Amino acid sequence: MASRAGNDLWSEIIAEEENRDINCETKQSKQQPEVAVIYRRKNAKPNLGNENRVSWAQAPVKRVSWNRALSTRGRTSIAVAVFVDHAPQQKNQKKKTKPAIPRGKGLQPTNYDKERAYFEEVDSFELLEESPSPKNIWTKGVKSEDIVKTHLSSVLEKWLIRRRLNHSCGPSRSLSTILGTPRLLNEVPYICDYSSVRTPEKGSALICSSVPPIQECKFCLTGTSVSGNVIPSRKSNNALPSMTEGGCEGIADGVRNLSLASRPSSLFSHRCEDFAALLEFCGQSAPSTLSDVFSKYCDPKSIVKVGEGTYGEAFKAGKTVCKVVPFDGDLRVNGEVQKRAAELFEEVALSRTLNHLRGDGGHTHDNNCTTFIQTIDAKVCQGQYDNALIRAWEHWDNKHSSENDHPKEFPEDQCYIIFVQEHGGQDLESFVLLNFDEARSLLVQVTVALAVGEAAYEFEHRDLHWGNILLSRKDSATLQFNLEGKSLNIRTFGLLISIIDFTLSRINTGEDILFLDLSSDPELFEGPKGDKQSDTYRKMKEATEDCWEESFPKTNVLWLQYLVDILLLKKTFDRTSKDERELRSLKKRLNSYGSAKEATADPFFRELFVDNAL
Numbered sequence: 001m002a003s004r005a006g007n008d009l010w011s012e013i014i015a016e017e018e019n020r021d022i023n024c025e026t027k028q029s030k031q032q033p034e035v036a037v038i039y040r041r042k043n044a045k046p047n048l049g050n051e052n053r054v055s056w057a058q059a060p061v062k063r064v065s066w067n068r069a070l071s072t073r074g075r076t077s078i079a080v081a082v083f084v085d086h087a088p089q090q091k092n093q094k095k096k097t098k099p100a101i102p103r104g105k106g107l108q109p110t111n112y113d114k115e116r117a118y119f120e121e122v123d124s125f126e127l128l129e130e131s132p133s134p135k136n137i138w139t140k141g142v143k144s145e146d147i148v149k150t151h152l153s154s155v156l157e158k159w160l161i162r163r164r165l166n167h168s169c170g171p172s173r174s175l176s177t178i179l180g181t182p183r184l185l186n187e188v189p190y191i192c193d194y195s196s197v198r199t200p201e202k203g204s205a206l207i208c209s210s211v212p213p214i215q216e217c218k219f220c221l222t223g224t225s226v227s228g229n230v231i232p233s234r235k236s237n238n239a240l241p242s243m244t245e246g247g248c249e250g251i252a253d254g255v256r257n258l259s260l261a262s263r264p265s266s267l268f269s270h271r272c273e274d275f276a277a278l279l280e281f282c283g284q285s286a287p288s289t290l291s292d293v294f295s296k297y298c299d300p301k302s303i304v305k306v307g308e309g310t311y312g313e314a315f316k317a318g319k320t321v322c323k324v325v326p327f328d329g330d331l332r333v334n335g336e337v338q339k340r341a342a343e344l345f346e347e348v349a350l351s352r353t354l355n356h357l358r359g360d361g362g363h364t365h366d367n368n369c370t371t372f373i374q375t376i377d378a379k380v381c382q383g384q385y386d387n388a389l390i391r392a393w394e395h396w397d398n399k400h401s402s403e404n405d406h407p408k409e410f411p412e413d414q415c416y417i418i419f420v421q422e423h424g425g426q427d428l429e430s431f432v433l434l435n436f437d438e439a440r441s442l443l444v445q446v447t448v449a450l451a452v453g454e455a456a457y458e459f460e461h462r463d464l465h466w467g468n469i470l471l472s473r474k475d476s477a478t479l480q481f482n483l484e485g486k487s488l489n490i491r492t493f494g495l496l497i498s499i500i501d502f503t504l505s506r507i508n509t510g511e512d513i514l515f516l517d518l519s520s521d522p523e524l525f526e527g528p529k530g531d532k533q534s535d536t537y538r539k540m541k542e543a544t545e546d547c548w549e550e551s552f553p554k555t556n557v558l559w560l561q562y563l564v565d566i567l568l569l570k571k572t573f574d575r576t577s578k579d580e581r582e583l584r585s586l587k588k589r590l591n592s593y594g595s596a597k598e599a600t601a602d603p604f605f606r607e608l609f610v611d612n613a614l
Ligand SMILES: Nc1ncnc2c1ncn2[C@@H]1O[C@H](COP(=O)(O)OP(=O)(O)OP(=O)(O)O)[C@@H](O)[C@H]1O
Pocket: 069, 306, 307, 308, 309, 310, 311, 312, 313, 314, 321, 323, 373, 421, 422, 423, 424, 425, 426, 427, 467, 468, 470, 500, 501, 503
């Protein structure tokens, strides 16, 4: 293990960096308009028309419990562990809390003085910024009525707007195009009766004057107090607007009435709609069972659990990893409210859009990379966990002490979505990096992948913590990326990176903007001060001015800075003091970049490009 930076060297670095900062500031002031534009886009319009802007998740979204999501999961604060007595709230006292340090061999004892010095010196300027005024955090709540109103309106208004634009009564093509599924189905109002799910007659709804098909579904009533008797019917005042009466104006009136008049049935209806839309997106007419889906990929006896998140349990099934996420139930899972179909709908849409970056299906070749995990399939399931999965879950629990609830607690009518993905390797939290070359290849791969995502889809990940970066070792010495038509070969040093978990991500598909409105989730920004992950959410909030539908590629840069901190402070690998200096300098220079794309030109990455340096 090489020696670490001493104090004398550190003073030199500071002096060196101060000089560089002055140069950098001078340079930056010349580039000011570009950076300023990025920061001041709150009211700027993106390339697309506003009418296409869709946030599918209207309910309070990501339900991060800080105590759980960070501390008990081993993603404890870098700094908080040092300075604050932050006692994690145990979900279940019988379970062990994971250690806050990374697992793996060759770990060094934590050097808190060093961490303290690092933050005081490098981040001192940030501390003020990390304390947003309470006004900013607290004044922007979303009332539940607004959520219901917005949700239903957005679905129907989208239909209306497209209908006006298209001068036909055909449905939007946008999401069905992304997903490669038949048109219309996600736009059709559904009525729920708990008894069956039928795919609507596709032809009938394509004709303006036809009666819209009514779909019945039993699933979204699960655990709700809404009875079948208050199902919105086209005869009632609270009816979904009829597509046969009054043309577009009739629909507009219907949308208005619906938004203002009918809370319980709206809530009910939106759950039905979202569930049916999700089912349709997944190419299903009814939910499968978990074992049906798993047995497509492996012999159930061979299933092994490979990881867990707050919402998902990840199992290896043959060559794939299947992430099982319960949704739409009222039972709290792992201490959290279950996700709703609308949130998962967005995640499926996003994942499939990112698949296009792999160059499959004749999609754009100007921007290509394989770093975003490939989503092979997504399937809706219902029922209890079967024995093979329970066995795999318990095996993992014995070895790793799961923080999640035992899956046998799920009721018989529990719904899940399974994301079938390629196996991306081990997450950064548990992966043992060998040396500085691997660390810098990790950084360049993530940076260029984010740049490719930005260029193709204005993509922002918005949650790139160390559980969402997977690593594996492969023989290939280089990896090819295409960024805005330019081919880039990057040195891998035998390491391949995959980025997962697009729940909070924002994407512009060219037809819709998919994002989660994080302003309705104040808890996300309440994590402990000094904790790098929670600080990053707060910095995102500041960069976006809490306006989450707009494009702010700076958020990608904030996660790159987080990653540099993680590498310096949470990961142990063979490195010299010069290597550490380079990482610190990179972190500082990242302050001046407004996007991952800008960051790709940083000198830190220069020798990681083969042949064609940027
Ligand atoms: N495709 C994959 N290949 C290998 N491991 C995976 C894959 N997907 C997920 N995992 C493992 O499962 C863990 C949880 O996955 P993921 O982060 O997607 O779940 P989540 O519930 O959305 O997490 P979070 O707590 O961040 O919300 C990951 O940290 C990783 O260890």
